[in-house]
Amino acid sequence: MSKSPSFNPKDGLLVVSNLKKHFPVETSFTAKVLSKSRHFVHAVEDVSFYVKPGETLGLVGESGSGKTTIGKLILGLHEPTAGSVYFEGQDTSLVKGSAKKALRKKMGVVFQDPYSSLNPRKNVKDIVSLPLRTHGMKDHKELEQRVTTLLEQVGIDPNAAGRFPHMFSGGQRQRIAIARALATNPDLVVLDEPVSALDVSIQAQIMNLLLDLKKEFNLSYLFIAHNMSIVHKMSDRIAVMYLGKIMEMADADQIAFEPHHPYTQALMSVIPIPDPKVEWGGTVLEGEIPSPINPPSGCVFRTRCPAKVVNFGTGDDTVCDRIEPPLIDLGKEHYVACHLFGKDSNGKAKKSKATNRKSGRTKKVSRGKS
Amino acid sequence: MAEKLIKVEDLKTQFTTKRGLVKAVDGISFEIKKGERVGLVGESGCGKSVTALSLMKLVPAAHNERVFGKIIFKGQDLVPMKDSQLKEIRGKQMSMIFQDPMTSLDPVFTIGSQIMEALGIHQGLKGKESKKRAIELLALVNIPSSEMVVDYYPHQLSGGMRQRAMIAMALSCEPELLIADEPTTALDVSIQAQIIKLVRELSANKGTALLWITHDLGIVAHLCEKIIVMYAGKLVEMADTMTLFENPMHPYTQALLRLAPKLERGKGRMPPIPGTVPNLIDMPPGCRFADRCPKCMDVCSQEPQWMEVEPGHWVSCFLYSKDGKN
Amino acid sequence: MGLGSYIIRRLLQMIPAVLGVTVIVFLLIHLIPGDPVAMMLAGEADPQAYDELRTRLGLDRPLLEQYLSYMANLARGDMGSSLHYGLPTTELLARAFPATLELTFLAMIIMVVFSIPLGVFAAMKRDTMADHGSMIVSMLMYSVPSFWLGIMAILFFAGVLGWLPAFGRASPTIDIQLVTGFLTIDAIIAGNFAAWVDAWKHILMPAVILAATGTAVNARLTRASMLEVLRQDYIKALLSKGVPMRTVLFKHAVRNALIPVVTFITIQFGQMLSGIVIIENVFSWPGMGTLVVTAVGSRDFQVVQSLVLVFALMRLSVNFLTDIAYSFIDPRIRYD
Structure with a gap:
């Protein structure tokens, strides 16, 4: 049963609908012979979201949350187990042949590691022009011109186009990777941890560049990262993921300053803010993320949730143990998957008492800023 | 006034490589008091990890390394010491945890046997007694079912658990100084929070001084009492945490604080530092931050002095003099 | 999962391999x-x-x-019979197999005993004369074909110096009861000291020559593996705990460095089985290598077929033994 809302494929430039990806667990030949049951890694479990034109959606989560898999599913690098990815209203799995190629042209990607994502044996010109050549641009002059423009846009001296990746620093390589992603004039760029491997001063340069490019070319970004501060800085809206599911999705400031879901609240309270006056470590989650091979029943976060509903004495399973909370709409594009936030009989979202629980962080931060 | 635990004087660590002499650490001086928690902050390649290894005299011998200067630990200079003398200090009075918990435990021995090894060397514990202590130590760092985990191999534990085991090992002989080299960089933010909280508690309970090396100003802001900022092999600023965040003096510290990812309403570009960290081979004379510094002056082609411009606030920049601001 | 069930699992996994080998060997005659x-x-x-x-x-x-x-x-x-010798193949094998096994075993022992300490030594003395010297020697050993080494050794030790016999397993005058088929052991069982010395004199040269290439390559590999291990964080972590350098090197580093070396020794064993065909012929060693050349030459296909089967089974058994050895050295294997 689907617990996520099904968005209209025309709701955004990119619409992801009840997306699911299970990877079979690698087992040895004998293990396969001896036991019939096969295990699956539930990497992405019923995820729905949309990215509007010109918007940045931040996808944030810790390792094992499935955020990178989602990026790959969108780019067609993995086949979804179930669900659909709609781009400009079209179901991408139904697009075939030359239309598929045209579709790929509209999506760019930048990966985390600027050292392994560029072919060390190709020079910058070859790397940046590859997507153009793939899409049929043959004229040498035209290619050269486009590469020059792209390199200038990302702040790389076009005279260096003949050099090889190892002659550039990490930040410069990431610029080259961005130029390659922009080569085909895409509408959507999937940014998978694009600044995580970089130093603070370089990080800022790349983030600025991405913001400038977005403005200039009216790009939409899917910004995947684990660092909440960076995601917040870059995104209009943020989806918080845990164990393959979206826990909360809302406006970036809403997530950062008025988080509703206990997981988002906990996450926000442990971000080390570089300011000793801001309280830190209000809610330190105990334990570790459960195995995605055998995720908990009911709410996947319940094993670590500080707000979990507990049944005293009876020993019965609680609602959190038994029922998977649906991702419900609280209005104003604010979605949350938690039993603290239910729907009343009219189907209208209602906030339970617990909504007043705010993270200690929020207060302190706002005081610090006033 | 707390007692001095370690005093580093004009420490220099150099490697000879095929491309030239690398001055990874180039004349740094600072001290740590007993029980004090100090953060050493800098970007990659600034020499902060080499500093940590130099303090433990663990700089890889393969690179023809040389360490100059003085490392006075409880009145003894470690620099001229031989391995046999260092054995009495390493692990017993000063220990270290590393960045990657996946590679800092020997994969072919159990967690327990690796803890027991240190207990055997420094406290002469053997057999059952030693194992009992190892289990206690694992429990101390909040590892669940420690009596089982003691017999696990490193690969059977998650990154966070391994880092806890590393901490248990490092604290097994209750050292007076714990050096932590980016121990949470490889971990998720919620696990990072667990580790920081644990180290903060243990340090407070046992009076262990801490040298926490990181690129993340956010962590040291909440963990350390004093912060040292390092750039291209040299110290640029040192002050107690509150002072450093409220009144950063060095333009590099100011830039780092401005750029450190934080949560603020409203978006927009951040004024970045232009350029990159300079190459540590054949470093030009003068201030190393000069070519990226917005406040660069003619005098910056000379070497700035490391001086205490206000009580407890050290900086090396020509913008300041010994009497305070210019 | 315990070691016992791991062994059983590995044995079960061998069954299809053994069947595969028999099919290939059987088809040999048709191919x-x-x-x-x-x-x-x-x-x-x-x-x-x-x-x-x-x-x-x-x-x-x-x-x-x-x-x-x-x-x-x-x-x-x-296993059928030999047209050339007019004897059942099993009887031929009963004579040749222990001879080959004895030679290979000794060569393996020589290889392990010399290559690993040499590699560890070179790694510890990295970039010194001793390191470069031993690595140059091992490179030379690796580059020189073993049959040429064999011939040179015969010329020098048997010809010029006359210290060692040039060929065969034993002098014709020696007569002892065969129990294990290994002359160096059977001589002890028989209590015949002269036979024991004679057996050693005969086996020494071929075994050393057979081991030469493997020793050279393995020493280089051990050195590289050791250097890789010494770069690891856990070496620094061990030193930071106050573990003495000697303990770090010999208890921790060597054991980790041996993991890839053990795999390599298996591969070396396979190469030794092909090398033995040449060495046995150079030294006229009455083993399977000599037998296979004679059998091929005399188109004794059933014998060839059986020899290939025995060679293949030897190889499989060594792979099996290596995997078991592995699980002792590397705890990650057993539990995976």
Whole structure:
């Protein structure tokens, strides 16, 4: 049963609908012979979201949350187990042949590691022009011109186009990777941890560049990262993921300053803010993320949730143990998957008492800023 | 006034490589008091990890390394010491945890046997007694079912658990100084929070001084009492945490604080530092931050002095003099 | 998962491999270009002899039936017989197999005993004269073909110096009861000291030459593996705990460095099995290598077939033993 809302494929430039990806667990030949049951890694479990034109959606989560898999599913690098990815209203799995190629042209990607994502044996010109050549641009002059423009846009001296990746620093390589992603004039760029491997001063340069490019070319970004501060800085809206599911999705400031879901609240309270006056470590989650091979029943976060509903004495399973909370709409594009936030009989979202629980962080931060 | 635990004087660590002499650490001086928690902050390649290894005299011998200067630990200079003398200090009075918990435990021995090894060397514990202590130590760092985990191999534990085991090992002989080299960089933010909280508690309970090396100003802001900022092999600023965040003096510290990812309403570009960290081979004379510094002056082609411009606030920049601001 | 069930699992995994080997070995005779029977008879154009041999080999029956009877014979320990020697193949093997095994075992022991300490030593003395010197010597050993080394050794030690015999397993005057088939052990059992010395004199040169290439390569690999391990964080972590350098090197580093070396020794064993064909012939060692050359030369296909089977089974057993050894060295294997 689907617990996520099904968005209209025309709701955004990119619409992801009840997306699911299970990877079979690698087992040895004998293990396969001896036991019939096969295990699956539930990497992405019923995820729905949309990215509007010109918007940045931040996808944030810790390792094992499935955020990178989602990026790959969108780019067609993995086949979804179930669900659909709609781009400009079209179901991408139904697009075939030359239309598929045209579709790929509209999506760019930048990966985390600027050292392994560029072919060390190709020079910058070859790397940046590859997507153009793939899409049929043959004229040498035209290619050269486009590469020059792209390199200038990302702040790389076009005279260096003949050099090889190892002659550039990490930040410069990431610029080259961005130029390659922009080569085909895409509408959507999937940014998978694009600044995580970089130093603070370089990080800022790349983030600025991405913001400038977005403005200039009216790009939409899917910004995947684990660092909440960076995601917040870059995104209009943020989806918080845990164990393959979206826990909360809302406006970036809403997530950062008025988080509703206990997981988002906990996450926000442990971000080390570089300011000793801001309280830190209000809610330190105990334990570790459960195995995605055998995720908990009911709410996947319940094993670590500080707000979990507990049944005293009876020993019965609680609602959190038994029922998977649906991702419900609280209005104003604010979605949350938690039993603290239910729907009343009219189907209208209602906030339970617990909504007043705010993270200690929020207060302190706002005081610090006033 | 707390007692001095370690005093580093004009420490220099150099490697000879095929491309030239690398001055990874180039004349740094600072001290740590007993029980004090100090953060050493800098970007990659600034020499902060080499500093940590130099303090433990663990700089890889393969690179023809040389360490100059003085490392006075409880009145003894470690620099001229031989391995046999260092054995009495390493692990017993000063220990270290590393960045990657996946590679800092020997994969072919159990967690327990690796803890027991240190207990055997420094406290002469053997057999059952030693194992009992190892289990206690694992429990101390909040590892669940420690009596089982003691017999696990490193690969059977998650990154966070391994880092806890590393901490248990490092604290097994209750050292007076714990050096932590980016121990949470490889971990998720919620696990990072667990580790920081644990180290903060243990340090407070046992009076262990801490040298926490990181690129993340956010962590040291909440963990350390004093912060040292390092750039291209040299110290640029040192002050107690509150002072450093409220009144950063060095333009590099100011830039780092401005750029450190934080949560603020409203978006927009951040004024970045232009350029990159300079190459540590054949470093030009003068201030190393000069070519990226917005406040660069003619005098910056000379070497700035490391001086205490206000009580407890050290900086090396020509913008300041010994009497305070210019 | 415990070691016992791991061993059982690995044994079970060997079954398909062993069956595969028998199929390939069985098909060998059919894969020989041309008519094997005609080749075996080599020009004796007697049609009656031809038919007789064909029937004896069972080549007139359907393939599956042939395979099944081949397997049934194997199970009874019947590997056919040699046309050249006029003896059952099993009898030939009973003589040749221990000779080869003794030589290979000794060569393996020489290789392990010399290569690992040499590699560890070179790694510890990295970039010194001793390191460069030992690595240059090992490179030379690796580059020189073993048969040439063998011939040179014979010329020098047997010819010029006269210290060691040039060929064979034992002097003709020696006569001892064979128990294990290993002369160096049987001589002790027989209490015959002269025979013992004689056996050692004979086996020493071929074993060293057989081990030479492997020792050289393995020393280099051990050095590289050791250097890799010494770069690891856990080495620094161990030193930071106050563990003395000697303990770090010999307890922790060597054990980790051996993990890839053990794999490599298995590969070396496989190469030794091909090397032995040459070495045995150079030293006229009466083992399977000499036998296989004679059998091929005399088109004794059933013998060749059986020898290939034995070689393959030896290889499989060594792979199995390596995996077991692995699980002792590397705890990650057993639990995966």
